[in-house]
Amino acid sequence: MTDLFDKHRTISERHERMLSLGANAVGLTNDRILSPTRAIIEGRETVLAGTNNYMGITFDPDCIAAGQEALDLYGTGTTGSRIANGSYAQHRELELELAQFLNRKHCIMFTTGYQANLGMLAGLAGPKDTIYLDADSHSSIYDGCTLSGAKLVRFRHNDASDLDKRLARSEDEGGRLVVVEGIYSMLGDRAPLADFVEVKKKHGFQLLVDEAHSFGVLGPNGRGLADEAGLEDDVDFVVGTFSKSIGAIGGFGAGNHPQFNMLRYASRPYMFTASPSPATVATSLAAIRKLKAEPQRRNRLRVNSTRLFDGFKSLGLALGCDSVSPIVAVNCPDEVSTIAMWNALLKAGVYVNIALPPGTPGKQCLLRCSVSAAHTFEDIDRIVSLFGEVVAQGHYRKAV
Amino acid sequence: MSASEDTFSTLCQLLEPFNTAKIGLKPETDISADLNIDSVSVMDFVMEVEDHFNIDIPLNVLSETRSIADLVKVVEGRLAKV
Numbered sequence: 045m046t047d048l049f050d051k052h053r054t055i056s057e058r059h060e061r062m063l064s065l066g067a068n069a070v071g072l073t074n075d076r077i078l079s080p081t082r083a084i085i086e087g088r089e090t091v092l093a094g095t096n097n098y099m100g101i102t103f104d105p106d107c108i109a110a111g112q113e114a115l116d117l118y119g120t121g122t123t124g125s126r127i128a129n130g131s132y133a134q135h136r137e138l139e140l141e142l143a144q145f146l147n148r149k150h151c152i153m154f155t156t157g158y159q160a161n162l163g164m165l166a167g168l169a170g171p172k173d174t175i176y177l178d179a180d181s182h183s184s185i186y187d188g189c190t191l192s193g194a195k196l197v198r199f200r201h202n203d204a205s206d207l208d209k210r211l212a213r214s215e216d217e218g219g220r221l222v223v224v225e226g227i228y229s230m231l232g233d234r235a236p237l238a239d240f241v242e243v244k245k246k247h248g249f250q251l252l253v254d255e256a257h258s259f260g261v262l263g264p265n266g267r268g269l270a271d272e273a274g275l276e277d278d279v280d281f282v283v284g285t286f287s288k289s290i291g292a293i294g295g296f297g298a299g300n301h302p303q304f305n306m307l308r309y310a311s312r313p314y315m316f317t318a319s320p321s322p323a324t325v326a327t328s329l330a331a332i333r334k335l336k337a338e339p340q341r342r343n344r345l346r347v348n349s350t351r352l353f354d355g356f357k358s359l360g361l362a363l364g365c366d367s368v369s370p371i372v373a374v375n376c377p378d379e380v381s382t383i384a385m386w387n388a389l390l391k392a393g394v395y396v397n398i399a400l401p402p403g404t405p406g407k408q409c410l411l412r413c414s415v416s417a418a419h420t421f422e423d424i425d426r427i428v429s430l431f432g433e434v435v436a437q438g439h440y441r442k443a444v
Numbered sequence: 445m446s447a448s449e450d451t452f453s454t455l456c457q458l459l460e461p462f463n464t465a466k467i468g469l470k471p472e473t474d475i476s477a478d479l480n481i482d483s484v485s486v487m488d489f490v491m492e493v494e495d496h497f498n499i500d501i502p503l504n505v506l507s508e509t510r511s512i513a514d515l516v517k518v519v520e521g522r523l524a525k526v
């Protein structure tokens with residue numbers, strides 16, 4: 045009999061190797077969370093710099109109160125999908141307000157951001173269609189593409205001329221959907237949206253932007269990259285998550301297509317999973333209202349991100365990209381030095397994400413920081429100085 | 445050399461940068477398992493193949509393409525269509 049776990053042997057060997065080098069970089073426990081930027085990890089108070097908690101909103105008193113009230117009024121869970129059990133009034137209220145915030149006619153809430161990509165991609169594209177996806181797309185996009193059964197064509201990361209070439213040589217019969225991300229989660233770089241829109245005008249396709257890391261973060265209205273670039277009319281569908289700037293859990297898809305709501309009856313990841321719980325909907329809605337009412341959070345995030353970016357630059361670190369975003373990734377020489385640096389940083393009291401191949405573009409080994417509006421300047425300066433100390437300990441040499 | 449031998453040797457050249465262990469390449473070599481290449485690198489390699497021959501090889505085809513010989517068939521099938 046073949047043990048089903050045999051195929052995972054290389055993963056488990058790698059995991060053992062990582063554990064032998066120090067703490068569990070991919071299975072760490074936060075014993076207590078003190079605030080959006082502080083936790084107790086291994087008995088130490090630690091600055092959190094790898095949470096995606098961009099707005100620092102997870103402990104906002106109004107969001108917490110809204111969640112508590114929803115628990116009291118509607119109970120702990122919805123115990124089924126909206127197709128089977130019906131919607132709660134709050135689901136509708138959230139979708140309406142979010143559609144307004146996004147300046148889109150329609151919006152559908154999903155139970156997670158991952159499911160939002162699954163639901164939108166598999167709902168929009170079918171076996172006769174073709175999806176063109178950026179090579180560095182998030183796994184939820186790859187999985188949504190697979191679920192759709194569409195023909196899948198991968199184009200080089202952020203390369204509109206490569207997409208142009210692939211569209212030109214294709215013989216697609218059905219619809220064509222192009223998928224890009226607002227800010228890419230590993231390196232923090234933005235999609236060159238204007239270039240993609242040019243290609244769209246030339247070839248004709250529908251365009252979906254996953255604004256997971258840019259919703260609430262970019263643009264004069266906080267709607268994401270398309271808002272920042274002034275190209276919202278050229279983007280047909282937006283996807284986003286509540287797990288980052290909203291500080292909750294859940295996801296959404298939005299658009300202006302008159303048939304948009306048909307996705308509720310055609311998208312399996314919407315139909316066959318329980319709808320988001322009342323407390324989750326309530327905290328998400330409260331957070332959306334905060335994003336709208338408090339644009340200073342976005343400004344603060346930008347200032348903090350620039351401070352971290354400049355701090356790392358002054359240390360001579362190789363960064364994931366040249367533009368400032370709340371994701372600041374440090375490119376390390378190899379796996380062993382990355383793990384050593386990560387451990388040294390954790391011991392010194394700062395938590396960042398570790399990202400290793402094959403989960404990273406171009407096989408890079410990254411220490412990925414994400415900045416929060418709730419970080420103080422002292423926090424940012426401490427992160428920079430701790431990176432400086434770890435570099436001085438000789439764990440890092442500039443990756444070439 | 446036959447056309448498919450030609451294609452095979454071109455694929456071997458394109459595969460060389462990914463073949464870090466410098467394993468001898470045969471038609472039956474499994475691109476992922478034998479060369480110990482992760483799934484992302486396989487996709488990157490296929491992109492090189494697409495560009496070299498100016499063809500599209502949709503990702504869907506890859507789940508059934510294991511060996512270099514399988515890929516030779518895919519490439520020739522696509523070239524025949526162009």
Ligand SMILES: Cc1ncc(COP(=O)(O)O)c(C=O)c1O
Nearest residue numbers: 156157158182184229256285287
């Ligand atoms: C680009 C991108 N899309 C989608 C997701 C999925 O979101 P969630 O974690 O909220 O399910 C993430 C984050 O994990 C992401 O980085």
